[in-house]
Amino acid sequence: MQKGNTKISMAVIRRLPKYRRYLSELLEKNIHRISSRELSKIIGFTASQIRQDLNNFGGFGQQGYGYNVAALYEEIGKILGLDTIYKTIIIGAGNLGQAIANYTNFGKSGFVPMAMFDINPKLIGLKIRDIEIMDSDEMEQYIKDQDIDIGIICTNKEQAQDVAQRLVKSNIKGIWNFAPTDLDVPENIMLENVHLSESLYTLSFLLKHRDE
Amino acid sequence: MQKGNTKISMAVIRRLPKYRRYLSELLEKNIHRISSRELSKIIGFTASQIRQDLNNFGGFGQQGYGYNVAALYEEIGKILGLDTIYKTIIIGAGNLGQAIANYTNFGKSGFVPMAMFDINPKLIGLKIRDIEIMDSDEMEQYIKDQDIDIGIICTNKEQAQDVAQRLVKSNIKGIWNFAPTDLDVPENIMLENVHLSESLYTLSFLLKHRDE
DSSP states (O other): OOOTTTSOOHHHHHHHHHHHHHHHHHHHTTOOEEOHHHHHHHHOSOHHHHHHHHHTTTOOOBTTTBEEHHHHHHHHHHHTTTTSOEEEEEEOOSHHHHHHHHOHHHHHTTEEEEEEEESOTTTTTOEETTEEEEEGGGHHHHHHHHTOOEEEEOSOHHHHHHHHHHHHHTTOOEEEEOSSSOOOOOTTSEEEEOOHHHHHHHHHHHHHTTTO | OOOTTTSOOHHHHHHHHHHHHHHHHHHHTTOOEEOHHHHHHHHOSOHHHHHHHHHTTTOOOBTTTBEEHHHHHHHHHHHTTTTSOEEEEEEOOSHHHHHHHHOHHHHHTTEEEEEEEESOTTTTTOEETTEEEEEGGGHHHHHHHHTOOEEEEOSOHHHHHHHHHHHHHTTOOEEEEOSSSOOOOOTTSEEEEOOHHHHHHHHHHHHHTTTO
16 A cells, blocks of 8 residues: 555554654753664664664664754654644543643643533533533534644543544544544544553453463 | 464554454344454454464364354453453552543453552542552552552653552562653563553644645
8 A cells, every 4th residue: 555655654653753752862861863773772673673764754864973863853743743733622521531631741742632522511611720621512613613633532432433423524633532442434534543451451461471 | 583383473462452342342243253354344454364363373263154253252352361360550540540440341351450559648548439549658568468460550751660660579560551651671571551642643643644
């Protein structure tokens, strides 16, 4: 499904945030230049893998010099779209929704939580930091009025598909789904799932087989 | 690093929970037999990928019959170690820790939350469902007394490595880490990370490049 160099594999894309995180730690330590070999020791990918990954984007390294940490950090941020402001809403204001609303780092990276929505009258009207919990019935209008980009689904499994359909009808661009189910959305809607149980079951596998 | 068939790649392991989830949905719909081709349509992996994945575990399919859904569901559960009871503790009783404590499905899958730990005096002594929030100072003793298997780290980035070291010293077997940092733990400690920002940045990438 790849056309020349125009499409980058999901595997590479998923490694980019990791590169960016390590580069940010290097910057905090005032390290401004690093070779792919040194980077390899820190990140745990091979140096050749690193060079190959970063070559997808034109290649930032110079032979004999290595990578300019700040430039690479900034460039990966741009590639990831972190130079863009995304307006987000959180649907489902339970503990998980509140945890995400409270996590200020997402806002700092450009994902601005504008409002939360819930069906529980006890929650409607409350604020998490300065983010209001609104009545779920007002969601569609709010998305249109505020031109919301991303819906973060923190409802239970049963409600998630219905919420997704309402988001799609309201012309949302992307969905970040925490409900433990696979959502059916049109291809032009970008969907990213966080399936926590799959991660936990992977840990379970590792524990069961760790002495083999 | 693979020795014959004794080691299974992480990519396959990470697909197993997905197979199990889809099989459980088939069972709910009273479907008891399925071909790799039909399964392929639902899951979105190719039929050949599915046959190859499941062959890693001896192969449950019969030519011309397909897979026995219930048997396959149960077998994958066993492979994943979901026939085992794991005692877990949650470190960090903020919103995220509470969200996990409230998520009863993990308990049903054998991951029993025994206690939560926090340093905040306002939280210590409270209960989430029937799970008590204890003083973080009591953690090491509790792990030893109760023979805890898994520590779930829901602290901030700054505290996470210190918590991990204390868990390791207390002979924990596995760590499920939600703090946005990579932990340094010995090889015999099974570590699974949930890096939420990496998932969000992947969504950001997809949004930025969706019209290309």
